[in-house]
Amino acid sequence: MRRGTRYGALLGPLLAGGATPDLVTRAARGLGLPERGRYAVVVLGTPVPDAAVAEGPDVDGARWWWGAAEGFPGTAEGGSPGEVEAREGGREVAVVLLGPAGPARAAARLRELGAGPGGVSPMVGSLAELGAARRLAGTALLTCEPGSREIVRLDERLPAALLVSRPELSTRLLAEVFGPLLTLVPAERSLLVETLEAWLECGGSVGRAAARLGCHRNTVFNRLRRLERLTARSLSRPRELVDLVLALDVLRLSSAPP
Known part of the structure; x- marks a missing residue:
């Protein structure tokens, strides 16, 4: 798991959504990531635990890159421009190159580390889709009960996600x-x-x-x-x-x- 200013600067345009093909290619090279792959995005409502940002892949082989939610403008799906983003201010965001077990294992890993509350997006197939994945992860976070330490996947909370989106x-x-x-x-x-x-x-x-x-x-x-x-x-x-x-x-x- 990695974090730092360099990673945040490269991830920012991808997480904002609408990045041009040139920006996607530049970010992929700078981060050492494939443009196409099995990705998910995590949005945490509290600071990420120190153990979550250790270098190297986790036991499932997943690789993590952490940044802050601030500064990723865009349009919240199902709402006015910036609606979900405004509610994400100051939260922690991770891009995950998934291992074989997929988003479910990423969620389990965060629970093991005592993180939360947090939302995990469905899997997407490319870096160009990270903006949409971030919005979905932010919506999943909003389905967590106030004061809880839940880590939830969007696909587990679809009816509640519809409610918080409207x-x-x-x-x-x-x-x-x-x-x-x-x-x-x-x-x-x-x-x-x-x-x-x-x-x-x-x-x-x-x-x-x-x-x-x-x-x-x-x-x-x-x-x-x-x-x-x-x-x-x-x-x-x-x-x-x-x-x-x-x-x-x-x-x-x-x-x-x-």
Whole structure:
């Protein structure tokens, strides 16, 4: 893993997106990288651990180049110009020439080093695509819960990524679906949200959710029925269940506690 002013100067035009073929070739030569290859981009929300910038490839054979997110202008996919970039200011960015295990191993390596929160882009096939990969990695980072140390791949968080890419629609969705729920006192609201989360994590099993929550299954059933009444949506209707799951994601990603 490498970092330094020279690397940042060469990576900057690539990570900004829209680099000309001449700039791509110059950067490839300066960095000793192939123009075409298996690449991913990582965006961290906290300073990179010292162990992550050691020279040489990691155990998977992946090679890393680190820089800062500042100074990479561009257009956030699905938003106004610079929207994601503004939220990336001061964060750490890495270009990864992937080993055989791909982005999943890169994410696992960062978890092992105690990095995070962070987002990892899908794999792209050339240095010319690093700008798009950086925007996707930045979007993945935005799906991490506030205060968490998660390292997530975009492909693991696509529905949440859609939500964070359209904050005005996310706010509207939360108000439309969970509006009555949000008027409850915090303790009561948290209880219903916790029950819904447990039910979802247990595959829709009331019995397993009750065991996880340490209460009677009838208690879980009654809480879920109350949630359905408050939101005017049924957990047994697939389209309405999608509304509830997406609204729950918006609530999870907001800075306010449930």
